[in-house]
Amino acid sequence: MKTEQLVASLVVDRAGSARPLGRAMGWAVLGGAAVSLVIFAVEYGPRVDLMPAFATWRFDFKLVLVLAALAAAAAACLAMARPVSTARWRWTVLPVLLIAASTLAAELTIVPAGYWQAHLVGSNALDCLTAIPLFALAPLAALLLAMRRAAPASPARAGAACGALASAAAAVIYAFHCFDDSPLFVLTWYSLAAMPVILLGALLGRRLLRW
């Protein structure tokens, strides 16, 4: 087959353009999170004091933090999906760091040093380490599937970004179950819980996202 002949087929196929990448990934996160919400509803459920919790600054900042992480991970994912990687997404990490630093400073100021350890260890650490990876599985699978249509400059890094986004979505869900709202706890255990998911994403990405 001559190249000019191949071009004829490509031109006929042009009209069948798929939907924009960003939208496909948005749907993947939503679809995956819906599955995780079912697991959440059946096995975990929201914390009993959810309504009063909204009135506390720790819980509110926990939500703001995980949502900011979700936005940053989404920006990273979209950047990694392209063959030419840009660094602009890194700016979206800045709000996450600022929120983390300011809540941490507030916590350390308010809480006497003797109680820091208790706040750090919390009461749900093991729960957090299992629930977040569990809730991340379905979003990760859906994201990797959507990412297969993309052309990542680095398949491993794109997979890791999918893992980060899936963990952030999982963290948003888990935040409504977990009683531990101290920034000391959230920053430590939520990050640790995301690590295996990011690693899994990178490993799967290396295999599945090659093009």
Add this chain to the structure above:
Amino acid sequence: MSDPEDLSALMRAARKGDDEAYRRLLLLVASWLRSVASRGLAAAGRPHADCEDIVQETLLAMHLKRDTWDERQPLQPWLRAIARHKLVDHLRRRGFTDHVDIDDHADTLAAPPTAEAGSALDARQILAGLPERQRRIVEGISIEGQSARDVGIRMGMSEGAVRVTLHRALRALAVAYRKDRT
């Protein structure tokens, strides 16, 4: 190929539904790829016979991944990234692991169009490996130059079904390019 803006404009027109702009873009890119691939092969000490296969494989990748181009960016860096990825991939499959940098050949973007020397060798084998229906549709449209509608009439399929099968065939071709060779 001398005006960089031109390519981005052609792709934008193609996205809006202009088939003729898309055909022009693909042919321009093909001739650019031909000079990049032939220099890349020469630098790697590989036979020139692979050239047209690399051109077709890269063109196919560019087509299937065209949604990853961000319209706010110029098209050329995106094109170069895909070409580099495919050239490196091709050479690696053939055991050549050294670094290949097509930026060395970036000046060829302004080079005069290179004529197609011969048909791709692997493409014919890969085409033969497609399922019957997919192969007949690609052959009908590409080699016999028929429209999707005519192929549909001949094969007793709707035009939509022909397009869906064609898309599957192109994706299968891209996969076969990556996997079938050693």
